[in-house]
Amino acid sequence: xxxxxxxxxxxxxxxxxxxxxxxxxxxxxxxxxxxxxxxxxxxxxxxxxxxxxxxxxxxxxxxxxxxxxxxxxxxxxxxxxxxxxxxxxxxxxxxxxxxxxxxxxxxxxxxxxxxxxxxxxxxxxxxxxxxxxxxxxxxxxxxxxxxxxxxxxxxxxxxxxxxxxxxxxxxxxxxxxxxxxxxxxxxxxxxxxxxxxxxxxxxxxxxxxxxxxxxxxxxxxxxxxxxxxxxxxxxxxxxxxxxxxxxxxxxxxxxxxxxxxxxxxxxxxxxxxxxxxxxxxxxxxxxxxxxxxxxxxxxxxxxxxxxx
Amino acid sequence: xxxxxxxxxxxxxxxxxxxxxxxxxxxxxxxxxxxxxxxxxxxxxxxxxxxxxxxxxxxxxxxxxxxxxxxxxxxxxxxxxxxxxxxxxxxxxxxxxxxxxxxxxxxxxxxxxxxxxxxxxxxxxxxxxxxxxxxxxxxxxxxxxxxxxxxxxxxxxxxxxxxxxxxxxxxxxxxxxxxxxxxxxxxxxxxxxxxxxxxxxxxxxxxxxxxxxxxxxxxxxxxxxxxxxxxxxxxxxxxxxxxxxxxxxxxxxxxxxxxxxxxxxxxxxxxxxxxxxxxxxxxxxxxxxxxxxxxxxxxxxxxxxxxxxxxxxxxxxxxxxxxxxxxxxxxxxxxxxxxxxxxxxxxxxxxxxxxxxxxxxxxxxxxxxxxxxxxxxxxxxxxxxxxxxxxxxxxxxxxxxxxxxxxxxxxxxxxxxxxxxxxxxxxxxxxxxxxxxxxxxxxxxxxxxxxxxxxxxxxxxxxxxxxxxxxxxxxxxxxxxxxxxxxxxxxxxxxxxxxxxxxxxxxxxxxxxxxxxxxxxxxxx
Numbered sequence: 001x002x003x004x005x006x007x008x009x010x011x012x013x014x015x016x017x018x019x020x021x022x023x024x025x026x027x028x029x030x031x032x033x034x035x036x037x038x039x040x041x042x043x044x045x046x047x048x049x050x051x052x053x054x055x056x057x058x059x060x061x062x063x064x065x066x067x068x069x070x071x072x073x074x075x076x077x078x079x080x081x082x083x084x085x086x087x088x089x090x091x092x093x094x095x096x097x098x099x100x101x102x103x104x105x106x107x108x109x110x111x112x113x114x115x116x117x118x119x120x121x122x123x124x125x126x127x128x129x130x131x132x133x134x135x136x137x138x139x140x141x142x143x144x145x146x147x148x149x150x151x152x153x154x155x156x157x158x159x160x161x162x163x164x165x166x167x168x169x170x171x172x173x174x175x176x177x178x179x180x181x182x183x184x185x186x187x188x189x190x191x192x193x194x195x196x197x198x199x200x201x202x203x204x205x206x207x208x209x210x211x212x213x214x215x216x217x218x219x220x221x222x223x224x225x226x227x228x229x230x231x232x233x234x235x236x237x238x239x240x241x242x243x244x245x246x247x248x249x250x251x252x253x254x255x256x257x258x259x260x261x262x263x264x265x266x267x268x269x270x271x272x273x274x275x276x277x278x279x280x281x282x283x284x285x286x287x288x289x290x291x292x293x294x295x296x297x298x299x300x301x302x303x304x305x306x307x308x
Numbered sequence: 309x310x311x312x313x314x315x316x317x318x319x320x321x322x323x324x325x326x327x328x329x330x331x332x333x334x335x336x337x338x339x340x341x342x343x344x345x346x347x348x349x350x351x352x353x354x355x356x357x358x359x360x361x362x363x364x365x366x367x368x369x370x371x372x373x374x375x376x377x378x379x380x381x382x383x384x385x386x387x388x389x390x391x392x393x394x395x396x397x398x399x400x401x402x403x404x405x406x407x408x409x410x411x412x413x414x415x416x417x418x419x420x421x422x423x424x425x426x427x428x429x430x431x432x433x434x435x436x437x438x439x440x441x442x443x444x445x446x447x448x449x450x451x452x453x454x455x456x457x458x459x460x461x462x463x464x465x466x467x468x469x470x471x472x473x474x475x476x477x478x479x480x481x482x483x484x485x486x487x488x489x490x491x492x493x494x495x496x497x498x499x500x501x502x503x504x505x506x507x508x509x510x511x512x513x514x515x516x517x518x519x520x521x522x523x524x525x526x527x528x529x530x531x532x533x534x535x536x537x538x539x540x541x542x543x544x545x546x547x548x549x550x551x552x553x554x555x556x557x558x559x560x561x562x563x564x565x566x567x568x569x570x571x572x573x574x575x576x577x578x579x580x581x582x583x584x585x586x587x588x589x590x591x592x593x594x595x596x597x598x599x600x601x602x603x604x605x606x607x608x609x610x611x612x613x614x615x616x617x618x619x620x621x622x623x624x625x626x627x628x629x630x631x632x633x634x635x636x637x638x639x640x641x642x643x644x645x646x647x648x649x650x651x652x653x654x655x656x657x658x659x660x661x662x663x664x665x666x667x668x669x670x671x672x673x674x675x676x677x678x679x680x681x682x683x684x685x686x687x688x689x690x691x692x693x694x695x696x697x698x699x700x701x702x703x704x705x706x707x708x709x710x711x712x713x714x715x716x717x718x719x720x721x722x723x724x725x726x727x728x729x730x731x732x733x734x735x736x737x738x739x740x741x742x743x744x745x746x747x748x749x750x751x752x753x754x755x756x757x758x759x760x761x762x763x764x765x766x767x768x769x770x771x772x773x774x775x776x777x778x779x780x781x782x783x784x785x786x787x788x789x790x791x792x793x794x795x796x797x798x799x800x801x802x803x804x805x806x807x808x809x810x811x812x813x814x815x816x817x818x819x820x821x822x823x824x825x826x827x828x829x830x831x832x833x
Contacts, residue, residue, distance in 0.1 A: 030717075031716075031717045031720055031721070032714070032716030032717040032719075032720040033716065033720070034716075035429070036716040036717075036719050036720040037715065037716065037719060039754060040719070040723060040753035040754045041429055041432070041753075042432045042753070043753070044441075044444060044445045045429060045431060045432055045444070048424045048427060048444075049427050049429060052425075052427040080344055081342065081344055081345075081517075082344050082345040082347070082350045083344070083345040083346065083347070083350075083499060083500065084517065089517070092517050092518075093517075093518065148549060148553075151550070151553050152553065155553060155557050156553055156556045156557050159557060162554075162557070162559060163550070163553040163554045163556075163557045163559060164545070164550050164553065164554050164559070165519070165520075165543065165554070165559065166519050252546060252547045252550070253547055253549075253550055254550070255519075255543065255544075255545050255547070255550050255554075257516065257517060257518030257519040258518075261518075268714055268715075268716070269716070270716050
């Protein structure tokens with residue numbers, strides 16, 4: 001097993017390199033630069049700024065400089081947030097997004113999985129239709145609609161919870177964004193779990209289990225649940241990566257200092273180093289989580305083994 | 309004093325004392341974005357000015373109504389020819405660590421912002437200072453810069469030439485002093501909360517990136533006893549609806565911007581909190597006057613300008629308090645009485661007739677319609693205005709292609725001249741007509757349409773050499789007249805500032821620069 005993990009990590013290096021290289025050149029292909037804005041700077045000022053950040057060099061040379069710094073663990077300074085390096089921005093924002101994301105995923109699993117199972121067991125009943133109808137609505141309503149509604153109802157009208165802000169992650173500040181973030185996930189997970197459960201319940205080993213005379217509860221708990229969760233687990237890899245790296249919509253609406261906003265804003269600002277920093281970070285995270293998913297797989301499904 | 313204050317809970321926990329923290333007056337201010345920096349030499353946004361302007365004070369500073377009043381300088385003399393300013397600094401000017409603010413701190417600051425290594429994007433605001441441009445370009449040594457400390461409390465600034473708005477500009481953050489002793493010790497890290505020392509009414513306590521910036525009253529500030537607030541907390545909130553919701557929920561006291569779509573609702577429901585005031589900015593369309601564009605023909609430009617119904621745009625399409633603009637320099641600019649487009653008095657019917665006639669003369673008609681590209685940067689309001697303008701041009705037989713792009717691309721392209729008509733806007737760097745009119749001088753980078761009229765340039769040159777404020781204003785008004793007669797641009801509306809200010813506050817006075825220092829704000833007890 002340790003050999004397998006090592007192999008996977010080594011394989012990640014060329015993957016990340018390709019991601020970084022592609023992103024770097026694509027980013028520089030986009031028209032406009034970090035110092036283009038409503039006011040044109042006097043030429044000598046612009047030239048000086050470009051020189052300060054090596055932007056006056058040919059792109060291939062900038063690439064070499066960037067890769068050189070990256071290998072030493074230096075993600076560079078942010079062009080926009082001048083008092084912080086990209087590493088600091090990620091280090092400050094990620095724990096916030098992570099905390100929010102883990103709560104949201106936890107809530108989504110806690111509610112989504114049982115809902116899916118219940119819907120599958122009561123297939124084509126009123127309960128099933130209700131759950132799946134709600135899930136469909138959850139998938140269909142985007143979070144930029146849900147989030148302001150939650151803020152308006154619970155923050156402004158009822159005044160039970162703060163409308164926005166982080167406040168060092170006080171639970172009051174967490175509730176609304178976590179709920180807003182998890183609604184779609186609950187819906188996805190419930191739908192996936194239902195479909196997969198139905199499939200598993202129709203398979204041979206379940207028939208065998210029932211034939212052995214096990215009770216329905218034992219069949220579900222001991223035999224059906226684990227294989228039925230496999231699709232959800234493989235969905236969780238990219239989903240967790242997406243959620244714990246923050247949602248630009250949720251962070252904007254609730255004023256949360258995570259890193260989600262940087263994905264979009266850095267690109268719009270042409271804050272090259274911050275764009276690359278988030279790409280590197282996100283890429284590495286996805287690789288890591290996919291590895292975790294594969295390891296979880298082998299724990300859940302005895303047919304899958306990762307031998308050295 | 310009945311409002312719950314954010315800081316109270318944590319202070320109670322921290323100290324276990326109920327009495328004194330409850331007395332604390334904390335202003336909670338929503339600013340429009342996360343500051344790029346708190347170093348006055350590294351910023352360029354109004355939201356950064358909101359914070360940095362509370363932390364620092366220049367030689368002159370802004371009163372509650374935006375007027376300039378003495379700051380660190382207590383008095384000054386200006387030479388006959390208007391090029392040499394001698395300032396006497398007040399005795400009680402101190403940094404927040406108790407060190408005196410000296411003339412040397414100003415010399416150090418001016419040299420630092422003009423040092424190419426600082427990479428200050430706004431350094432050019434100090435170009436009126438003698439040799440500033442040459443120093444920035446590395447062509448002159450930094451001690452040739454026109455600023456010197458005659459003694460600890462006397463500062464002399466020499467200008468390239470007489471610049472009537474220079475004194476106003478000294479209140480701008482580019483002209484703030486920085487603490488030499490701290491900057492030399494910590495280098496670029498000096499503006500971090502753990503190191504920063506400032507000389508304004510407030511001093512930095514904490515900065516949690518993207519969350520909050522806390523500043524407390526600076527006991528060393530020369531006017532500290534008249535500062536009503538104990539603390540100011542700045543919340544960077546980019547999303548205007550979030551700022552509005554947090555204001556409604558009582559989580560903030562001032563929001564420096566509100567969503568325009570909510571204007572009607574706010575007027576009905578929170579009329580005492582809505583503050584809309586004229587602002588130092590103009591929203592306009594630039595005409596590409598370069599060869600090969602139909603808009604190089606002044607008749608076409610005039611016709612297009614005639615057909616735009618500005619009252620419909622401000623009243624019905626935007627409906628958020630903007631005023632229709634028939635001028636290029638906003639109306640409330642200091643020491644200035646500007647010109648107006650000559651058709652401002654005509655009714656719509658007459659305008660349209662004239663426009664049709666002009667188009668015909670220019671060779672456009674039903675069989676030869678004018679095809680134009682109208683570019684704007686991505687924004688809901690810009691889109692609405694562009695669609696309306698395209699519809700208003702339709703009666704002239706103009707076929708408009710609307711083209712939108714994100715802001716960086718928009719400005720990069722239109723500077724290259726890649727457009728026919730393009731949305732543009734200008735917020736004054738300082739309260740002077742010259743700042744707007746210079747956008748139309750030949751060869752200036754922000755002259756997107758490359759309008760070039762030697763007579764205009766000459767008038768502006770003469771104005772720059774004129775010390776008498778009235779004579780100077782007349783020359784500039786004449787220049788504006790020329791540009792308007794040439795239809796160099798298509799002015800659409802004057803900007804307004806929009807704030808939400810809790811009615812429990814005192815000391816908020818609307819002003820054209822929309823500058824509100826927390827030093828003047830207090831709670832109505």
